[in-house]
Amino acid sequence: AQKVTQAQTEISVVEKEDVTLDCVYETRDTTYYLFWYKQPPSGELVFLIRRNSFDEQIEISGRYSWNFQKSTSSFNFTITASQVVDSAVYFCALRDSWGKFQFGAGTQVVVTP
């Protein structure tokens, strides 16, 4: 069975602070895919990134960075120099090779000016 744990329910920061969101997953599959999604207050779901199980690395894209480590089954997400527009719920998700998803409970990020 697959499981995704986002232990942080809410993180509050002041603008320009860095925010790291934790995601720990469980799966027996050797091939799987990890995702991060953003859901702003307006409600739409925005895809941020997908990583394959064999693509372990740290990646940086603008103010976002991701740290995928199979040894600890973690796929953490960092927002550098946070902005008010980053306020949203962030979901981590795991997909098996057949297309079945398991989402984490989400982490609410609140960025205040």
Add this chain to the structure above:
Amino acid sequence: EPEVTQTPSHQVTQMGQEVILRCVPISNHLYFYWYRQILGQKVEFLVSFYNNEISEKSEIFDDQFSVERPDGSNFTLKIRSTKLEDSAMYFCASEPGQDPYEQYFGPGTRLTVT
């Protein structure tokens, strides 16, 4: 820029009625999904669809649910006999099936069962 569309944006129905939620995925995409989000809760995977058949479904996707791609463009989710607990936001998504594996989401349909 291509986008996934969903209709209607809001559907109100009485318990026991059938509803059909419609989605138009991006035209050259190969994978299609339905997700559900009960208000204030996490996103739940319902079903994935590839090559005109269901590739995976969750425990939520029981016999009262069905999906179809009737005409090569629309992708529908049918709930045969709605229950109060089916009230949620339903999101459709599509994916090209090749690099970059970006998922595109529709804006969602809010289903209210009374």
